[in-house]
Amino acid sequence: MIRRRARAPKAWAGRFAAPTASAAEAFTTSLPLDRRLYPHDIDGSVAHLRALVRARLITRRERVRLERGLARVRRELDAGRFRFLASDEDIHVAIERRLTELAGPVGGKLHTGRSRNDQVALDLRLWLRAECDALDAALGRVQRALAALARRHPGALLPGYTHLQRAQPILLAHHLLAYREMLARDRTRFRDCRARADELPLGAGALAGAGFPLDRKFVARLLGFARVTTNSLDAVADRDAAAEFLAAAAICAVHLSRLAEDLVLWATEEFGFLELPDAFATGSSMMPQKKNPDVAELVRGKTGRVIGALVALLTTLKGLPLAYNRDLQEDKPPLFDAADTLGQSLDVLAAMLPHLRFDTRRMAAAADGLLLATDLADLLVERGVPFRRAHAIVGGLVRHCLTSGTSLRDLDAAVLRRHSPRLTPEMVRRLTPARSVARRRVIGGTAPREVARQLARARREDAP
Ligand code: ARG
Secondary structure, three states: OEEOOOOOOOOOHHHOOOOOOHHHHHHHOOHHHHHHHHHHHHHHHHHHHHHHHHOOOOOHHHHHHHHHHHHHHHHHHHOOOOOEEOOOOOHHHHHHHHHHHHHOHHHHHOOOOOOHHHHHHHHHHHHHHHHHHHHHHHHHHHHHHHHHHHHHOOOOEEEEEEOOEEEEEEEHHHHHHHHHHHHHHHHHHHHHHHHHHOEEOOOOOOOOOOOOOOOHHHHHHHOOOOEEOOOHHHHHHOOHHHHHHHHHHHHHHHHHHHHHHHHHHHOOOOOOOEEOOHHHOEOOOOOOOOOEOHHHHHHHHHHHHHHHHHHHHHHHHHOOOOOOOHHHHHHHHHHHHHHHHHHHHHHHHHHHHHHOEEOHHHHHHHOOOHHHHHHHHHHHHHOOOOHHHHHHHHHHHHHHHHHHOOOHHHOOHHHHHHHOOOOOHHHHHOOOHHHHHHHOOOOOOOOHHHHHHHHHHHHHHHOO
16 A cells, blocks of 8 residues: 655655655656565565674664564565555665664664665565576476376377478377476576576675675575675676576467467367366357367467567666666566566466366377378388388379378278389288387387386476
């Protein structure tokens, strides 16, 4: 809740003769967005207080008093009881203002040796670390849902597609596990992002470094950072971790979007591979027969927002001179929106995937027929025919099948002999989707044995 009328003097009011216009106040505030940073902001302040004691800038008693005040501010914020003022520019000044109301003038010592520039850089890194962990965990849940679905259909076949044309039979489990691989890479990207973000910027001050002998390594230890930043200008101007986070989020969202697109296609009557769970589909207000894949469509659609967030941040950053510029405040809308959007997409997929029902008979039927042409060419290769020649022979047979309406398996001996002396009816009779996938035993192939190995690896990786 924001009290529109109540205001407090600005933290920087000293050199100003006139108050801020309310239009300027409303335009420059970041409070509606950055209030969610408060737990990190308070954690950072508590650590900073300890550094101030070490540097003999405040006494232990003052620290205790200030820490108690901050704990109370935290409780007010947790409970939604905190009263924001229209003059609170952002969460950082709001917390300090309230602390001073509660603890008295000693509250004015908290900001010693600190600027909002290094403070907001710190808050953002703390938030990013937590968000990388949360998305990593959410990705793990979707990965487990995909593996569970694959395990439930160990032998189910479907056409694999290239150019969205039926190409070769594959196992449904193989298809599902392809997405699991993408998400595995996404998890490494978020972990890499976290590892590079794991530096303490506090101590950089406004831009030149704090003017007091603050023990930055001590503060880093308190907040669990691996390192401290090494250049104060860079520390306050840098948003690489945010950009990397958004790049990882955008790539991840693209993966989810492609998965969603497969589900949308499979759920059409034309494909008919998939029955969407009623609980995760919607109807039409006009057409009574409709069952629409809105959840999958929105996972696909929200990807645009996440990609947009990456572009928005990079565009904000590209022209900025060193060091801090207020433009940097615009890092938060894309960052928070992308993290929330991606988190929601992951959560809804983890909830929906276990309820997908596949029409495995229809899928297997679609995986039969001319998709076995490559297998026939491979059989000719095994009988000594060079692959290019085999390709041409089978190509001729396919043309014959298409014009005569026969299937590869039913071609008679005379026709086969006409195309190649090496072709026999026994060879074409042996063409089945199951044999086709079984041949593909290379590492990473769609053979049941290989897919079982992928699943065993998934089981090991998913073990807690
Ligand atoms: N609300 C600001 C932000 O998010 C905090 C830093 C403000 N610093 C300043 N010099 N005005 O970036």
